[in-house]
Amino acid sequence: MAYLKRKIDIFLENWKNDPDKKPLIVKGARQIGKTESICRFGNDNYKNVITINFVEEPKYKMITSDGYKPYDIIKNISVLDPSKRFDENNTLIIFDEIQEFPDIATSLKFFKIDGRFDVICSGSMLGINYRKIESNSVGYKTDYEMHSMDFEEFLWAKGYGDEFISDILMHMKNLIPFSTLEFSVLNSLFMDFCVLGGMPAVVREYVEKGTFEGSLETQRQLIADYKEDIRKYAEGLDQTRILNVFNQIPPQLAKDNKKFQISKVASGARFKDYRGCIEWLSDSGIVNICYQLHFPELPLGGNYDESKYKIYFADTGLLVAMLDEESQDDLRANKNLGVYKGALFENIVSEAFIKSGLGLYYYKKENSTLEEDFFVRTASDLIPVEVKATNGKSKSLRTLIENSKYSDIKYGIKLANANIGYSDDIYTFPYFCAFLLKRYLKE
Secondary structure: OOOOOOOHHHHHHHHHHOOOOOOEEEEEOOOOOHHHHHHHHHHHHOOEEEEEEOOOOHHHHHHHOOOOOHHHHHHHHHHHOOOOOOOOOOEEEEEEOHHHOHHHHHHHHHHHHHOOOEEEEEEEOOOOOHHHHHHHHOOOOEEEEOOOOOHHHHHHHOOOOHHHHHHHHHHHHOOOOOOHHHHHHHHHHHHHHHHHOOOHHHHHHHHHHOOOOOHHHHHHHHHHHHHHHHHHHOOOOHHHHHHHHHHHHHHHHOOOOOOOOHHHOOOOOOHHHHHHHHHHHHHOOOEEEEEEEOOOOOOOOOOEEEEEEEEEEOOHHHHHHOOOHHHHHHHHHHOOOHHHHHHHHHHHHHHHHHHOOOOOEEEEOOOOOOEEOEEEEOOOOEEEEEEOOOOOOOHHHHHHHHOOOOOOOOOEEEEEOOOOEEEOOEEEEEHHHHHHHHHHHHO
């Protein structure tokens, strides 16, 4: 089974070479490739790799019974499995599925002070009692948040190298439209990525077979696994509410007004009863939340309304897998998105923003048609970003740029099924450029 190159690979190498490295915690939703990447890194770089999985082998929860010092923990691991070897300065200890045993985080401080062994913890955020882990290891750990594959990693999986990606960025920076061939190939790859999402199991199958065969079954199994996790990790009453919210995301995104409405989730549902459920889904890495700005101005932090938001899936493949049968068939056979067109492109842009480290904000002016999908920022400017399902007029974008009330906004960006262009302070880029937007703004 071929390994799919991931962005965490470089991060792990740099972490290993840091003379002052701290134990590492890799967080992220389930099935995004955490364990695979960590184990591969371990096998390539250490003489010994000790993997403890607290879900598969709950007996290892006893290893802290004599305390949290490395000596005691290693002694107890050796009692449970005498074949495990601990060579000083050449052993990686992997504590996997730590959401099942957050207590292990208390040992990280002692492993850091001891310094003879490298330690990586990982776990799906589902049910991770992260506050407990945080308080048990504050100051003695490094955090890395992993996501499912982004479009760049998808291109790597398809055999494209860094030069190809640099070339896309060069087109953006110099405002050079793509040739008909380049546009057609990139657009086709991007549409495949929209349908598949970035779960490694789904992408690997597609790369090996060259078709969508089996992808829907794999995606649907992932949805079933997520629902199972909600039942397993969420407390009591919240389970039903969390599942209700989860199931409501696709129909609410399909509406023109994509703002998530709690009142539609269940009769008599109120924001205060559901607030924790939405946070739970966000903490678990299943969804991304896009908050409504009070007013389109800098700074963005603190300038939003917590009770008004849109909810997107963290992986667009999950949204696709939850669509009805007719939409599924049409999408896979004809790349026709139907009623979900706007939802799908907005979702994929929100995903690209989060994966590249941008925040999610939108704006809707009360009693007005003025509405903008997303906002990003540079050091000095606020930039509205419009995602167009059709390449029509951008009335709201134009208003935000031209009206002196919005003094932080000098230009805007439009993402559409269109080639690169610039006119009247609006930069147009194809959807497939969204993953490079942060790098573009930086340079």
